[in-house]
Amino acid sequence: MQPRRCCLLLHLHLLLYLLLLSGTQADLEGTFTIRLLQTSIFQNTSFVDTEGLGLLEDIELGSLDKHTWTIRFYQPWVRPALPRGDWDTIENMIKIYLQKFNHLINKGAMQKDVPYPFVAQCMAGCEVYPNRTSRAFAYVGYNGQDFLSFNMDNATWLLSQDTNLSQYVQAVLQNYTAFSELVEVLFNDTCVDDIEMLLHYGKAALERQEPPVATVFARMPKPDQLLLVCRVTGFYPRPISVAWLQDGQEVLPGPALNTSAILPNADLTYQLRSILAVAPHDGHSYACRVRHRSLGTRSLLIPWENHSIAPTVGIAIAVLLLVATASAGGVWWWKRRKGEEATWEIQEFII
Known part of the structure:
Protein backbone atom coordinates (compact mmCIF):
# COMPACT_ATOMS: atom_id res chain seq x y z
CA MET A 1 0.00 0.00 0.00
CA ARG A 208 -38.23 11.04 11.23
CA GLN A 209 -39.80 14.31 12.36
CA GLU A 210 -40.04 15.71 15.88
CA PRO A 211 -41.99 18.97 16.33
CA PRO A 212 -40.37 21.84 18.24
CA VAL A 213 -41.46 22.98 21.68
CA ALA A 214 -41.06 26.72 22.21
CA THR A 215 -41.26 28.88 25.31
CA VAL A 216 -40.84 32.64 25.77
CA PHE A 217 -39.61 34.32 28.94
CA ALA A 218 -37.86 37.54 29.90
CA ARG A 219 -34.78 38.69 31.75
CA MET A 220 -33.94 42.19 32.91
CA PRO A 221 -30.17 42.61 33.29
CA LYS A 222 -30.55 46.40 33.52
CA PRO A 223 -33.50 48.65 34.51
CA ASP A 224 -33.68 50.08 31.00
CA GLN A 225 -33.24 46.78 29.11
CA LEU A 226 -35.51 43.78 28.76
CA LEU A 227 -34.23 40.57 27.14
CA LEU A 228 -36.92 38.45 25.52
CA VAL A 229 -35.78 34.84 25.21
CA CYS A 230 -37.35 32.31 22.85
CA ARG A 231 -36.15 28.80 23.66
CA VAL A 232 -36.90 26.17 21.01
CA THR A 233 -36.03 22.53 21.65
CA GLY A 234 -36.86 18.91 20.83
CA PHE A 235 -37.03 19.33 17.04
CA TYR A 236 -35.77 17.09 14.24
CA PRO A 237 -34.56 17.38 11.49
CA ARG A 238 -32.07 20.16 12.06
CA PRO A 239 -33.24 22.94 9.67
CA ILE A 240 -35.52 25.43 11.44
CA SER A 241 -36.57 29.07 11.19
CA VAL A 242 -36.98 31.20 14.33
CA ALA A 243 -37.92 34.89 14.12
CA TRP A 244 -39.20 37.66 16.39
CA LEU A 245 -42.23 39.71 15.39
CA GLN A 246 -42.78 43.28 16.61
CA ASP A 247 -46.43 44.28 16.22
CA GLY A 248 -46.74 41.52 13.63
CA GLN A 249 -43.69 42.58 11.60
CA GLU A 250 -40.51 40.46 11.52
CA VAL A 251 -37.55 41.99 13.35
CA LEU A 252 -34.60 42.27 10.98
CA PRO A 253 -31.10 41.10 11.97
CA GLY A 254 -29.24 43.67 14.02
CA PRO A 255 -27.42 44.29 17.31
CA ALA A 256 -30.65 43.84 19.30
CA LEU A 257 -31.20 40.31 17.95
CA ASN A 258 -28.96 37.40 18.93
CA THR A 259 -29.71 33.84 17.87
CA SER A 260 -27.55 30.93 19.00
CA ALA A 261 -26.25 28.13 16.84
CA ILE A 262 -28.36 24.97 16.57
CA LEU A 263 -27.12 22.60 19.27
CA PRO A 264 -27.76 18.87 19.75
CA ASN A 265 -29.76 17.33 22.58
CA ALA A 266 -28.96 13.99 24.17
CA ASP A 267 -32.07 12.42 22.57
CA LEU A 268 -30.87 13.12 19.00
CA THR A 269 -33.00 16.25 18.65
CA TYR A 270 -31.89 19.90 18.50
CA GLN A 271 -32.29 23.17 20.36
CA LEU A 272 -31.55 26.88 20.01
CA ARG A 273 -32.29 30.22 21.65
CA SER A 274 -33.15 33.56 20.12
CA ILE A 275 -32.80 36.66 22.29
CA LEU A 276 -34.26 40.08 21.49
CA ALA A 277 -33.27 43.19 23.49
CA VAL A 278 -36.09 45.73 23.91
CA ALA A 279 -36.94 48.68 26.14
CA PRO A 280 -39.34 47.82 28.99
CA HIS A 281 -42.90 49.07 28.45
CA ASP A 282 -42.13 50.43 24.98
CA GLY A 283 -45.75 49.96 23.93
CA HIS A 284 -45.05 47.24 21.34
CA SER A 285 -46.19 43.64 21.33
CA TYR A 286 -43.76 40.83 20.59
CA ALA A 287 -44.04 37.21 19.52
CA CYS A 288 -41.64 34.41 18.65
CA ARG A 289 -42.43 32.59 15.40
CA VAL A 290 -41.11 29.09 14.71
CA ARG A 291 -41.28 27.27 11.37
CA HIS A 292 -40.23 23.65 10.95
CA ARG A 293 -40.79 20.77 8.55
CA SER A 294 -42.74 18.81 11.17
CA LEU A 295 -45.31 21.64 11.38
CA GLY A 296 -46.13 21.59 7.68
CA THR A 297 -47.54 24.94 6.59
CA ARG A 298 -48.33 25.94 10.16
CA SER A 299 -46.14 28.01 12.45
CA LEU A 300 -45.71 28.20 16.19
CA LEU A 301 -46.47 31.71 17.44
CA ILE A 302 -45.69 32.40 21.10
CA PRO A 303 -46.67 35.95 22.11
CA TRP A 304 -45.09 38.22 24.66
CA GLU A 305 -46.33 41.58 25.86
CA ASN A 306 -44.62 44.02 28.22
CA HIS A 307 -47.42 43.98 30.75
CA SER A 308 -46.72 40.29 31.27
CA ILE A 309 -44.04 41.37 33.73
CA ALA A 310 -46.62 42.83 36.12
CA PRO A 311 -48.26 39.51 37.07
CA THR A 312 -44.83 38.04 37.76
CA VAL A 313 -43.95 40.91 40.09
CA GLY A 314 -47.39 40.67 41.70
CA ILE A 315 -46.97 36.96 42.34
CA ALA A 316 -43.57 37.58 43.91
CA ILE A 317 -44.99 40.26 46.20
CA ALA A 318 -47.90 38.01 47.16
CA VAL A 319 -45.52 35.21 48.04
CA LEU A 320 -43.45 37.55 50.22
CA LEU A 321 -46.58 38.81 52.00
CA LEU A 322 -47.75 35.25 52.55
CA VAL A 323 -44.40 34.29 54.05
CA ALA A 324 -44.42 37.37 56.29
CA THR A 325 -47.96 36.65 57.46
CA ALA A 326 -47.14 33.04 58.17
CA SER A 327 -44.06 34.08 60.13
CA ALA A 328 -46.02 36.58 62.21
CA GLY A 329 -48.70 33.98 62.88
CA GLY A 330 -46.07 31.50 63.99
CA VAL A 331 -44.59 33.99 66.47
CA TRP A 332 -48.03 34.76 67.87
CA TRP A 333 -48.88 31.07 68.26
CA TRP A 334 -45.53 30.38 69.96
CA LYS A 335 -46.04 33.21 72.48
CA ARG A 336 -49.60 32.07 73.22
CA ARG A 337 -48.43 28.51 73.74
CA LYS A 338 -45.73 29.68 76.15
CA GLY A 339 -48.29 31.77 78.00
CA GLU A 340 -50.64 28.79 78.43
CA GLU A 341 -47.78 26.59 79.69
CA ALA A 342 -46.83 29.25 82.26
CA THR A 343 -50.46 29.44 83.50
CA TRP A 344 -50.66 25.68 84.01
CA GLU A 345 -47.37 25.68 85.92
CA ILE A 346 -48.69 28.41 88.31
CA GLN A 347 -51.93 26.53 88.90
CA GLU A 348 -50.07 23.29 89.64
CA PHE A 349 -47.80 25.15 92.09
CA ILE A 350 -50.82 26.60 93.94
CA ILE A 351 -52.52 23.24 94.19
Whole structure:
Protein backbone atom coordinates (compact mmCIF):
# COMPACT_ATOMS: atom_id res chain seq x y z
CA MET A 1 0.00 0.00 0.00
CA GLN A 2 1.52 3.32 -1.04
CA PRO A 3 1.91 6.28 1.38
CA ARG A 4 -0.26 8.44 -0.87
CA ARG A 5 -3.28 6.59 0.42
CA CYS A 6 -3.40 8.52 3.63
CA CYS A 7 -6.50 9.39 5.67
CA LEU A 8 -8.88 9.27 2.72
CA LEU A 9 -8.01 5.69 1.79
CA LEU A 10 -9.85 4.37 4.81
CA HIS A 11 -12.84 6.46 3.94
CA LEU A 12 -12.84 5.39 0.32
CA HIS A 13 -12.66 1.68 1.09
CA LEU A 14 -15.34 2.03 3.74
CA LEU A 15 -17.53 3.83 1.25
CA LEU A 16 -16.94 1.20 -1.39
CA TYR A 17 -17.68 -1.82 0.80
CA LEU A 18 -20.30 -0.27 3.01
CA LEU A 19 -22.41 1.37 0.37
CA LEU A 20 -21.97 -0.39 -2.93
CA LEU A 21 -25.13 -2.44 -3.40
CA SER A 22 -26.83 -2.42 -6.76
CA GLY A 23 -30.46 -2.29 -7.80
CA THR A 24 -31.71 -0.21 -4.84
CA GLN A 25 -33.58 3.01 -5.50
CA ALA A 26 -34.69 5.45 -2.83
CA ASP A 27 -37.90 7.43 -3.04
CA LEU A 28 -36.68 10.28 -0.82
CA GLU A 29 -36.22 13.65 -2.47
CA GLY A 30 -33.77 16.37 -1.57
CA THR A 31 -30.05 16.92 -1.16
CA PHE A 32 -28.15 14.37 0.93
CA THR A 33 -24.55 14.24 2.09
CA ILE A 34 -22.39 11.43 3.40
CA ARG A 35 -19.27 12.33 5.38
CA LEU A 36 -16.49 10.09 6.60
CA LEU A 37 -14.38 11.64 9.36
CA GLN A 38 -11.07 10.79 10.99
CA THR A 39 -9.29 12.48 13.89
CA SER A 40 -5.81 11.35 14.91
CA ILE A 41 -4.02 12.86 17.92
CA PHE A 42 -0.26 12.32 17.70
CA GLN A 43 0.95 12.46 21.30
CA ASN A 44 4.48 11.40 20.32
CA THR A 45 6.20 9.16 17.76
CA SER A 46 4.96 5.99 19.46
CA PHE A 47 1.40 6.86 20.56
CA VAL A 48 -1.49 7.96 18.33
CA ASP A 49 -5.13 8.22 19.44
CA THR A 50 -7.47 7.80 16.44
CA GLU A 51 -11.23 8.16 16.14
CA GLY A 52 -13.40 7.67 13.04
CA LEU A 53 -17.06 8.43 12.31
CA GLY A 54 -19.43 7.94 9.37
CA LEU A 55 -22.42 10.25 8.89
CA LEU A 56 -25.39 10.32 6.53
CA GLU A 57 -26.67 13.86 6.97
CA ASP A 58 -26.58 14.11 10.78
CA ILE A 59 -27.27 10.42 11.39
CA GLU A 60 -24.29 8.57 12.82
CA LEU A 61 -23.83 5.33 10.89
CA GLY A 62 -20.94 3.97 12.91
CA SER A 63 -17.61 4.76 14.50
CA LEU A 64 -14.15 3.32 14.93
CA ASP A 65 -13.17 1.86 18.28
CA LYS A 66 -9.93 3.67 19.09
CA HIS A 67 -8.53 0.75 21.08
CA THR A 68 -9.26 -2.16 18.74
CA TRP A 69 -9.76 -0.31 15.40
CA THR A 70 -13.02 -2.19 14.85
CA ILE A 71 -16.34 -0.79 13.62
CA ARG A 72 -19.15 -0.03 16.04
CA PHE A 73 -22.56 0.22 14.35
CA TYR A 74 -24.98 2.89 15.56
CA GLN A 75 -27.93 2.12 13.30
CA PRO A 76 -29.56 -1.33 13.04
CA TRP A 77 -30.02 -0.98 9.29
CA VAL A 78 -26.31 -0.51 8.45
CA ARG A 79 -24.73 -3.83 9.38
CA PRO A 80 -27.27 -6.09 7.55
CA ALA A 81 -26.30 -4.40 4.29
CA LEU A 82 -23.20 -6.62 4.04
CA PRO A 83 -22.27 -10.18 5.06
CA ARG A 84 -20.08 -10.71 8.09
CA GLY A 85 -17.12 -11.67 5.91
CA ASP A 86 -17.15 -8.31 4.17
CA TRP A 87 -17.10 -6.46 7.49
CA ASP A 88 -14.10 -8.56 8.54
CA THR A 89 -12.33 -7.47 5.35
CA ILE A 90 -13.07 -3.83 6.04
CA GLU A 91 -11.74 -4.02 9.59
CA ASN A 92 -8.51 -5.65 8.38
CA MET A 93 -8.09 -2.87 5.81
CA ILE A 94 -8.65 -0.27 8.52
CA LYS A 95 -5.84 -1.69 10.63
CA ILE A 96 -3.43 -1.79 7.67
CA TYR A 97 -4.37 1.72 6.66
CA LEU A 98 -3.95 3.22 10.14
CA GLN A 99 -0.51 1.66 10.49
CA LYS A 100 0.58 3.21 7.16
CA PHE A 101 -1.07 6.53 7.99
CA ASN A 102 0.64 6.85 11.37
CA HIS A 103 4.02 5.97 9.86
CA LEU A 104 3.65 8.55 7.06
CA ILE A 105 2.60 11.37 9.40
CA ASN A 106 5.30 10.66 11.98
CA LYS A 107 7.93 10.54 9.25
CA GLY A 108 6.89 13.95 7.93
CA ALA A 109 6.68 15.42 11.43
CA MET A 110 10.25 14.36 12.22
CA GLN A 111 11.61 15.64 8.91
CA LYS A 112 9.97 19.04 9.38
CA ASP A 113 10.55 19.27 13.16
CA VAL A 114 6.83 19.45 13.92
CA PRO A 115 6.33 19.71 17.71
CA TYR A 116 4.23 17.07 19.47
CA PRO A 117 1.41 16.73 20.29
CA PHE A 118 -0.60 17.69 17.21
CA VAL A 119 -3.89 16.72 15.58
CA ALA A 120 -4.49 15.51 12.00
CA GLN A 121 -8.07 15.49 10.72
CA CYS A 122 -9.55 14.19 7.47
CA MET A 123 -13.02 14.48 5.96
CA ALA A 124 -14.20 12.99 2.70
CA GLY A 125 -17.60 12.41 1.18
CA CYS A 126 -20.08 13.41 -1.45
CA GLU A 127 -23.29 15.36 -1.81
CA VAL A 128 -26.12 14.17 -4.08
CA TYR A 129 -28.66 16.62 -5.49
CA PRO A 130 -32.29 15.94 -6.50
CA ASN A 131 -31.37 15.68 -10.20
CA ARG A 132 -28.96 12.80 -9.33
CA THR A 133 -25.84 14.88 -9.92
CA SER A 134 -23.20 14.86 -7.20
CA ARG A 135 -20.30 16.82 -5.76
CA ALA A 136 -17.39 15.08 -4.06
CA PHE A 137 -15.06 16.64 -1.50
CA ALA A 138 -11.98 15.77 0.53
CA TYR A 139 -10.20 17.88 3.14
CA VAL A 140 -7.23 17.53 5.48
CA GLY A 141 -6.87 19.58 8.66
CA TYR A 142 -3.98 20.23 11.02
CA ASN A 143 -4.49 21.36 14.64
CA GLY A 144 -8.07 22.38 13.93
CA GLN A 145 -7.27 24.50 10.86
CA ASP A 146 -7.77 23.88 7.14
CA PHE A 147 -4.64 22.35 5.71
CA LEU A 148 -5.27 20.80 2.26
CA SER A 149 -8.22 20.16 -0.01
CA PHE A 150 -8.60 17.86 -3.01
CA ASN A 151 -9.76 19.33 -6.32
CA MET A 152 -11.91 16.65 -7.95
CA ASP A 153 -11.92 18.36 -11.34
CA ASN A 154 -8.20 18.07 -12.02
CA ALA A 155 -7.21 15.57 -9.29
CA THR A 156 -4.81 17.92 -7.49
CA TRP A 157 -4.22 18.84 -3.86
CA LEU A 158 -4.66 22.53 -3.03
CA LEU A 159 -3.01 24.39 -0.17
CA SER A 160 -5.34 25.90 2.41
CA GLN A 161 -2.35 27.40 4.23
CA ASP A 162 1.05 28.02 2.70
CA THR A 163 3.65 26.62 5.09
CA ASN A 164 6.68 24.37 4.79
CA LEU A 165 4.70 21.51 6.32
CA SER A 166 1.69 21.91 4.03
CA GLN A 167 3.95 22.10 0.98
CA TYR A 168 5.70 18.92 2.06
CA VAL A 169 2.44 16.99 2.56
CA GLN A 170 1.08 18.35 -0.73
CA ALA A 171 4.15 17.10 -2.59
CA VAL A 172 3.95 13.65 -0.98
CA LEU A 173 0.29 13.24 -1.84
CA GLN A 174 0.59 14.65 -5.33
CA ASN A 175 3.24 12.12 -6.34
CA TYR A 176 0.81 9.19 -6.15
CA THR A 177 -1.59 9.44 -9.10
CA ALA A 178 -3.21 6.08 -8.31
CA PHE A 179 -4.79 7.62 -5.24
CA SER A 180 -6.27 10.49 -7.24
CA GLU A 181 -7.81 8.01 -9.66
CA LEU A 182 -9.29 6.03 -6.78
CA VAL A 183 -10.87 9.15 -5.28
CA GLU A 184 -12.33 10.19 -8.62
CA VAL A 185 -13.84 6.79 -9.39
CA LEU A 186 -15.35 6.13 -5.99
CA PHE A 187 -16.78 9.55 -5.26
CA ASN A 188 -17.69 10.78 -8.71
CA ASP A 189 -18.85 7.53 -10.30
CA THR A 190 -20.54 5.65 -7.46
CA CYS A 191 -21.67 8.39 -5.10
CA VAL A 192 -25.26 8.60 -6.41
CA ASP A 193 -25.88 4.85 -6.26
CA ASP A 194 -24.23 4.56 -2.87
CA ILE A 195 -26.32 7.26 -1.22
CA GLU A 196 -29.52 5.97 -2.83
CA MET A 197 -28.86 2.59 -1.21
CA LEU A 198 -28.37 4.21 2.20
CA LEU A 199 -31.48 6.31 1.72
CA HIS A 200 -33.42 3.12 1.07
CA TYR A 201 -32.19 1.33 4.20
CA GLY A 202 -32.32 4.43 6.39
CA LYS A 203 -35.57 5.83 5.01
CA ALA A 204 -37.41 5.71 8.34
CA ALA A 205 -34.56 7.40 10.21
CA LEU A 206 -34.20 10.13 7.59
CA GLU A 207 -37.95 10.79 7.46
CA ARG A 208 -38.23 11.04 11.23
CA GLN A 209 -39.80 14.31 12.36
CA GLU A 210 -40.04 15.71 15.88
CA PRO A 211 -41.99 18.97 16.33
CA PRO A 212 -40.37 21.84 18.24
CA VAL A 213 -41.46 22.98 21.68
CA ALA A 214 -41.06 26.72 22.21
CA THR A 215 -41.26 28.88 25.31
CA VAL A 216 -40.84 32.64 25.77
CA PHE A 217 -39.61 34.32 28.94
CA ALA A 218 -37.86 37.54 29.90
CA ARG A 219 -34.78 38.69 31.75
CA MET A 220 -33.94 42.19 32.91
CA PRO A 221 -30.17 42.61 33.29
CA LYS A 222 -30.55 46.40 33.52
CA PRO A 223 -33.50 48.65 34.51
CA ASP A 224 -33.68 50.08 31.00
CA GLN A 225 -33.24 46.78 29.11
CA LEU A 226 -35.51 43.78 28.76
CA LEU A 227 -34.23 40.57 27.14
CA LEU A 228 -36.92 38.45 25.52
CA VAL A 229 -35.78 34.84 25.21
CA CYS A 230 -37.35 32.31 22.85
CA ARG A 231 -36.15 28.80 23.66
CA VAL A 232 -36.90 26.17 21.01
CA THR A 233 -36.03 22.53 21.65
CA GLY A 234 -36.86 18.91 20.83
CA PHE A 235 -37.03 19.33 17.04
CA TYR A 236 -35.77 17.09 14.24
CA PRO A 237 -34.56 17.38 11.49
CA ARG A 238 -32.07 20.16 12.06
CA PRO A 239 -33.24 22.94 9.67
CA ILE A 240 -35.52 25.43 11.44
CA SER A 241 -36.57 29.07 11.19
CA VAL A 242 -36.98 31.20 14.33
CA ALA A 243 -37.92 34.89 14.12
CA TRP A 244 -39.20 37.66 16.39
CA LEU A 245 -42.23 39.71 15.39
CA GLN A 246 -42.78 43.28 16.61
CA ASP A 247 -46.43 44.28 16.22
CA GLY A 248 -46.74 41.52 13.63
CA GLN A 249 -43.69 42.58 11.60
CA GLU A 250 -40.51 40.46 11.52
CA VAL A 251 -37.55 41.99 13.35
CA LEU A 252 -34.60 42.27 10.98
CA PRO A 253 -31.10 41.10 11.97
CA GLY A 254 -29.24 43.67 14.02
CA PRO A 255 -27.42 44.29 17.31
CA ALA A 256 -30.65 43.84 19.30
CA LEU A 257 -31.20 40.31 17.95
CA ASN A 258 -28.96 37.40 18.93
CA THR A 259 -29.71 33.84 17.87
CA SER A 260 -27.55 30.93 19.00
CA ALA A 261 -26.25 28.13 16.84
CA ILE A 262 -28.36 24.97 16.57
CA LEU A 263 -27.12 22.60 19.27
CA PRO A 264 -27.76 18.87 19.75
CA ASN A 265 -29.76 17.33 22.58
CA ALA A 266 -28.96 13.99 24.17
CA ASP A 267 -32.07 12.42 22.57
CA LEU A 268 -30.87 13.12 19.00
CA THR A 269 -33.00 16.25 18.65
CA TYR A 270 -31.89 19.90 18.50
CA GLN A 271 -32.29 23.17 20.36
CA LEU A 272 -31.55 26.88 20.01
CA ARG A 273 -32.29 30.22 21.65
CA SER A 274 -33.15 33.56 20.12
CA ILE A 275 -32.80 36.66 22.29
CA LEU A 276 -34.26 40.08 21.49
CA ALA A 277 -33.27 43.19 23.49
CA VAL A 278 -36.09 45.73 23.91
CA ALA A 279 -36.94 48.68 26.14
CA PRO A 280 -39.34 47.82 28.99
CA HIS A 281 -42.90 49.07 28.45
CA ASP A 282 -42.13 50.43 24.98
CA GLY A 283 -45.75 49.96 23.93
CA HIS A 284 -45.05 47.24 21.34
CA SER A 285 -46.19 43.64 21.33
CA TYR A 286 -43.76 40.83 20.59
CA ALA A 287 -44.04 37.21 19.52
CA CYS A 288 -41.64 34.41 18.65
CA ARG A 289 -42.43 32.59 15.40
CA VAL A 290 -41.11 29.09 14.71
CA ARG A 291 -41.28 27.27 11.37
CA HIS A 292 -40.23 23.65 10.95
CA ARG A 293 -40.79 20.77 8.55
CA SER A 294 -42.74 18.81 11.17
CA LEU A 295 -45.31 21.64 11.38
CA GLY A 296 -46.13 21.59 7.68
CA THR A 297 -47.54 24.94 6.59
CA ARG A 298 -48.33 25.94 10.16
CA SER A 299 -46.14 28.01 12.45
CA LEU A 300 -45.71 28.20 16.19
CA LEU A 301 -46.47 31.71 17.44
CA ILE A 302 -45.69 32.40 21.10
CA PRO A 303 -46.67 35.95 22.11
CA TRP A 304 -45.09 38.22 24.66
CA GLU A 305 -46.33 41.58 25.86
CA ASN A 306 -44.62 44.02 28.22
CA HIS A 307 -47.42 43.98 30.75
CA SER A 308 -46.72 40.29 31.27
CA ILE A 309 -44.04 41.37 33.73
CA ALA A 310 -46.62 42.83 36.12
CA PRO A 311 -48.26 39.51 37.07
CA THR A 312 -44.83 38.04 37.76
CA VAL A 313 -43.95 40.91 40.09
CA GLY A 314 -47.39 40.67 41.70
CA ILE A 315 -46.97 36.96 42.34
CA ALA A 316 -43.57 37.58 43.91
CA ILE A 317 -44.99 40.26 46.20
CA ALA A 318 -47.90 38.01 47.16
CA VAL A 319 -45.52 35.21 48.04
CA LEU A 320 -43.45 37.55 50.22
CA LEU A 321 -46.58 38.81 52.00
CA LEU A 322 -47.75 35.25 52.55
CA VAL A 323 -44.40 34.29 54.05
CA ALA A 324 -44.42 37.37 56.29
CA THR A 325 -47.96 36.65 57.46
CA ALA A 326 -47.14 33.04 58.17
CA SER A 327 -44.06 34.08 60.13
CA ALA A 328 -46.02 36.58 62.21
CA GLY A 329 -48.70 33.98 62.88
CA GLY A 330 -46.07 31.50 63.99
CA VAL A 331 -44.59 33.99 66.47
CA TRP A 332 -48.03 34.76 67.87
CA TRP A 333 -48.88 31.07 68.26
CA TRP A 334 -45.53 30.38 69.96
CA LYS A 335 -46.04 33.21 72.48
CA ARG A 336 -49.60 32.07 73.22
CA ARG A 337 -48.43 28.51 73.74
CA LYS A 338 -45.73 29.68 76.15
CA GLY A 339 -48.29 31.77 78.00
CA GLU A 340 -50.64 28.79 78.43
CA GLU A 341 -47.78 26.59 79.69
CA ALA A 342 -46.83 29.25 82.26
CA THR A 343 -50.46 29.44 83.50
CA TRP A 344 -50.66 25.68 84.01
CA GLU A 345 -47.37 25.68 85.92
CA ILE A 346 -48.69 28.41 88.31
CA GLN A 347 -51.93 26.53 88.90
CA GLU A 348 -50.07 23.29 89.64
CA PHE A 349 -47.80 25.15 92.09
CA ILE A 350 -50.82 26.60 93.94
CA ILE A 351 -52.52 23.24 94.19
